Amino acid sequence: MPRFVRLGPPAALLALALTLTACDSSKDGSRDGGRHGASGLGDRYFPKAGNGGYDVSHYGLTLAYTPDGNRLTGTAVITARATEDLTAFNLDLAGMKVEKVTVGGGTAAYDRDGQELTIRPPTPLPKGTTFKAEVRYSGSPRTITDPDGSKEGWLRTADGALALGEPTGSMAWFPGNHHPSDKASYDVEVTVPKGLTAVSNGELKSERTTADGRSTFTWHTAEPMASYLATVAIGRYKVTRSATTDGLPVYVAVDPTQTAASSKVLARLPEIMDWAADTFGPYPFSSTGAIVDRPGDAGYALETQNRPVYPGAPDLVTLVHESAHQWFGDSVTPKSWQDMWLNEGFATYAEWLWTEDEGGATAEQTFNDLYDHGEDEYDDLWSFAPAKPTTAAHISDTPVYLRGAMVIHRIRQTVGDDAFHDLVQGWTAAHRHANADTAAFTAYVEKAAPDADFDDIWSDWLYGAAKPPRRP
């Protein structure tokens, strides 16, 4: 998401327990020697997010939504591989009524506790087994308030709905392993009342009318996607299809009230994608685009995979920022929410690079202005280290974005422009469609420039809380 557009007051700091939910032996089948996959992955900021014991390779979501009454029915078919012997495992699902669960075609017992849906397959799943779990569910999907006060999950709009998932909102509309470390491919089919359009990630495979006159849109995402980047946007849209000069399909859906304000900036999307590919390496996905809803439909733009969501007509640097996230966040995905600066630092630095390449301020000027006067505008600029946000309420704060970008610029200052260009392209290639954490990044940079010394950059800029000394 772009910096500083989140709305709402900072939430009271949530005391997030870092302990995992203990596995209750009366539920987990351990009486007969079974194993219960962990109910959370122990993320430093969102410890209950995700689950242990399995790795999802594919989500098949069949959804039907009626805006009148906010009614969603869904079937999620989750293909996963057991990474340990399992007699029970969890999915994350917030709200909604679960109607039936099967595993391998057999009826599975289940129970719910908060966001944890615990499933006991009819027969144990040995380590290494690939299995399909099917969950049928329905209800009114909920909006989730983040620790920082912003809204995600299922957002109702004037003409439909908008699903946004960073960091935990996807559990409001489908059950899954909702942590960025478990990426998967997706097929998403959405049926909506006639006249509405349902836009999602990947490519539109079919659009048809059902027997009762509703419209069904089927979307396919072949490249791995973290669940926080999945989206569904339902409403009245003006859809425009085009292509970049490289032949990449562009699918843009704009709320009719926003077409006039956004047409000029969106016309530059193909040019931005070509610039980004030159700058960051080959584009990692099979299509690109944008979803423009009305201002206020969301409090922020989000880099949903293939086509970011913008609440109202975006400005040019926001378009650059969310497009750059396709490399930084969507293709190279953080291993945990602590690595958020790898997303936002790079996406912010992309804004600086674009501005420099367009003949505006150089990144060096932007860096120096921030170093000399940044705290005048951003009073929390030096409040914590980019790689160590103080709490979950701060993972989208200024240091993650601006200090994160300053870390990237310090690396460029250290290695020089040509080596920096190669280093960035090498990084996106090394972890394409995968996950990476901060330690992998610093190790990569050190290996790419073995003669340079990065110790002070890591200790003062990346992990140091105080304002670093001016560079030697």
Ligand SMILES: [Zn+2]
């Ligand atoms: Zn961002």
